[in-house]
Amino acid sequence: MLNYDIVVVGAGPAGSAAALKAASAGKKVLVIERGPEPGSKNVSGAMIRKDFVSSVFGDSVPFERKVDTLKLSLYDKESPVNIDFHPNQLVTTGRLKLDKWMSSVAENAGAMVISKTTGLNLTWDGDKAKTLITDRGEVSAKSFILAEGVNALLSMKSGIRGDLNTENSVQTVKEVYSVKKEDINSIFGFPDESTGMSWRFVMTDPLVAGFLYTYKDSVSVGIGSPINQLVERKIRPEKLLDDFLDKTGLSAKLKGYSLREYSAKVIPEGGFPNMNVSKGNVYICGDALGLVDPLTFDGISPAIASGTLAGTAALEGFTPDIYKYEMMKNTEISKIAKERKLESEFMSGNKAGEYINMISTLLKNWASGDLSGIRGTMIENYKNIIPDMLSFVINMR
């Protein structure tokens, strides 16, 4: 049987960060990846904070376009309210290129990466995992890192965590269209091919979070919606995406361009800190811990942060308590813990609808110079919404 110091399951951002950390310390590290190559099973927008990714994996982060404009469109019952931001350091990227690159950085540090290999089960001796059984044989290690993504089968089979439920998960579907560089520039008004945008949409009843990202010569669009809502209303996710594209006018913009890829992904809206993060010598990180920022949709930064910590935990032999404590100290991870309350309010009931209606009413009052309207809206929402928002802002510090 092959023997390693540390075996990492999954060559996504969390797994590669963990492998990089452990291999850089001189440990014998094996990464197994179920896809034909790193990134080939992974779905996201994808927008990343380039400076943060560089701080762990080094320069030469592969990216598509700089996100010059982050546009937010809030749809209440009538027309959308649009807000534009001009962020720094955000870029769009393709997951296949990004994940392959991260994995190669871990490989260059000395980690061994084997793809087309699926982890099936851990074998245990009491509280200590001994080996990992894969479809290609069994490997033993001193510790194991589970960076296995949102469908955290090994973590669940090992009894470390339970499955997601319909209340704390979002179904997303995404389409990528091939669009010539010049056409992207003219459709969205970009001065050149390095400028891009990220566009977020929020609609209520049913609650839908939509997105658009511009890559170099393609555009991705998609929607996410809570699974319980889709199931209760028997809404098919692909139909919701079609309706979204029509309602926002994006289908007209993309008309005539060919669809290059259709994909789907479940986004966890629950998990850390309300779950176990490790057991004995097994450490969970990334999506398997539910680490996606519910406000920014960023899962890649917390994946990298938690992966690095999992690598440290395996090196130092952290107990579950210490591993959890270290995660709470990390700003990338702890902010998700702080957002959980707002997140669950958004996922249940019609809080999202109330927020959006309040914001769009306020802005419309303001735009039409209706000062008494602003006052009225504030008074109307004084009791229920504003205290929630204030407590959220206070907790966010």
Add this chain to the structure above:
Amino acid sequence: MRLEEKLYTLRYKKDEESHLSINDVDKCIECEKENGNPMPCISICPANVYSWEDNKIVIGYENCVECGACRIACPYENIHWEYPKFGKGIALRYG
């Protein structure tokens, strides 16, 4: 565009055995009575993997995009969901 045409855009390597299965087929009959057709697994799946034919669930696992939503949506925790083995299943280019 029809869903079947969307699914054609995916690179895919067929696994010989299904990575999806039903634990107890009687539960599906119960579920159909309770929820009507389409049941949760059918309506949440973005790839038309599930269909209800002759009082049983038929699984077209070749269509699966490996999102996992069916397993989460099943009210009876009745879907046995594994990953395809040996690197099979979908291979995304954009992701």
